Amino acid sequence: EAGVAQSPRYKIIEKRQSVAFWCNPISGHATLYWYQQILGQGPKLLIQFQNNGVVDDSQLPKDRFSAERLKGVDSTLKIQPAKLEDSAVYLCASSSTGGELFFGEGSRLTVL
Amino acid sequence: GEDVEQSLFLSVREGDSSVINCTYTDSSSTYLYWYKQEPGAGLQLLTYIFSNMDMKQDQRLTVLLNKKDKHLSLRIADTQTGDSAIYFCADLSGTYKYIFGTGTRLKVLA
Numbered sequence: 001e002a003g004v005a006q007s008p009r010y011k012i013i014e015k016r017q018s019v020a021f022w023c024n025p026i027s028g029h030a031t032l033y034w035y036q037q038i039l040g041q042g043p044k045l046l047i048q049f050q051n052n053g054v055v056d057d058s059q060l061p062k063d064r065f066s067a068e069r070l071k072g073v074d075s076t077l078k079i080q081p082a083k084l085e086d087s088a089v090y091l092c093a094s095s096s097t098g099g100e101l102f103f104g105e106g107s108r109l110t111v112l
Numbered sequence: 113g114e115d116v117e118q119s120l121f122l123s124v125r126e127g128d129s130s131v132i133n134c135t136y137t138d139s140s141s142t143y144l145y146w147y148k149q150e151p152g153a154g155l156q157l158l159t160y161i162f163s164n165m166d167m168k169q170d171q172r173l174t175v176l177l178n179k180k181d182k183h184l185s186l187r188i189a190d191t192q193t194g195d196s197a198i199y200f201c202a203d204l205s206g207t208y209k210y211i212f213g214t215g216t217r218l219k220v221l222a
Contacts, residue, residue: 004154031208042116042200042212043155056209091154093210101145101202101210103154 002026004104006092012110018080021107025073025094029102031055032069034077035091037106043091049075082111114138116203116213123219130188132216134201137182144177145202146186149215155200158186188218196220 005024013019025032030051035043046065048056051072060067064083069075079086089106116136124130136144141163147155161168161175161184168175174187184201201213 033210035212042214045209045211048209050208055207093154095208100157100160101147101155103156105152105154 004092004094004102006090006104006107008107009105010108010110012112013082014112015084016081018078019082019109020079021077021090021092021109023075023077023092023104025075025092026102029094029096030072031095032075033093033095033101034067034075035093037089037091039088046077046090079109082109084111087111114203114205114211116201116211118199118201118213118216120214121217121219123221124191125221126191126193128191130186130191130195130218130220132186132188132199132201132218134184134186134213135182136184136201136203136211136213138203138205138211140205141203143204144175144184145204145210146173146175147200147202147212149198149200151197158199191218191220193220193222 032049034046037043046060047067049069052069067077089108091106093101093103095101118134145160146158148158149155159170172189176185198215200215203211
C-alpha cells in the first residue's frame with residue numbers, strides 16, 4: 001500500500017513570497033489533515049477535510065494560508081505572502097474515518 | 113480548547129526501561145495514541161489504547177491509562193539505541209480531531 005505522498009520535501013523562499021505544498025493521501029482515506037510542526041514543538045492542526053469538505057480550519061491563518069482538496073483526493077496548502085514565523089515542517093496525514101493517522105514525510109519550509 | 117502536555121526530555125541507558133508520560137484535558141477522548149518521529153521523517157504510529165481500557169501491552173511497549181487523572185504513559189522495556197527519537201502522545205476526540213503533545217525527546221545512551 002502506497003503511503004502519503006508530499007512534495008516538495010524542501011523549500012526555501014524569501015518573506016512575502018508564496019509557496020504551495022501538495023499532498024496525495026492513501027487511496028480510499030476520506031479524512032485528510034494538514035499540520036504545522038515548528039521546530040521543537042508538536043504538530044498543530046491547520047485544517048481537516050472530510051472528503052472535499054472542511055471539517056475544522058479554526059487554526060488556519062486565513063489571511064495568508066489557504067487549502068483545498070480537489071475531488072476529495074489530493075490537497076494543496078498555499079501560503080501567500082509568507083512570513084518568517086511560517087518556517088516549519090508541513091505534515092499531511094490521512095485516515096479512514098476515526099482510524100490510524102498515516103503521515104507523509106513532510107515539507108520543510110524555510111522563510112528568509 | 114483541548115491540550116496535551118508531555119515532558120520535553122528523557123535520557124536512559126541502553127537496556128533500561130523508559131517511561132514517557134502525558135497528560136490531556138479532553139473529556140471526550142475516544143482513543144489515545146503514541147507516535148514516534150525520527151529525524152527528518154513523519155510520525156509513525158507505535159501503539160494506541162481505547163479510552164475504556166487501562167492497560168495495553170504490545171511486545172516491548174506497555175501503555176497505561178488513568179482516565180480519572182487524564183494521564184497516559186508509555187513504557188519501553190529493554191530500551192535500545194534505535195529507540196532514540198521524539199515520542200508524541202495524541203488524543204482523538206469525537207470529531208476525529210487529533211491533538212498532539214509537544215513531544216518527548218528520548219535519548220538512549222550506549
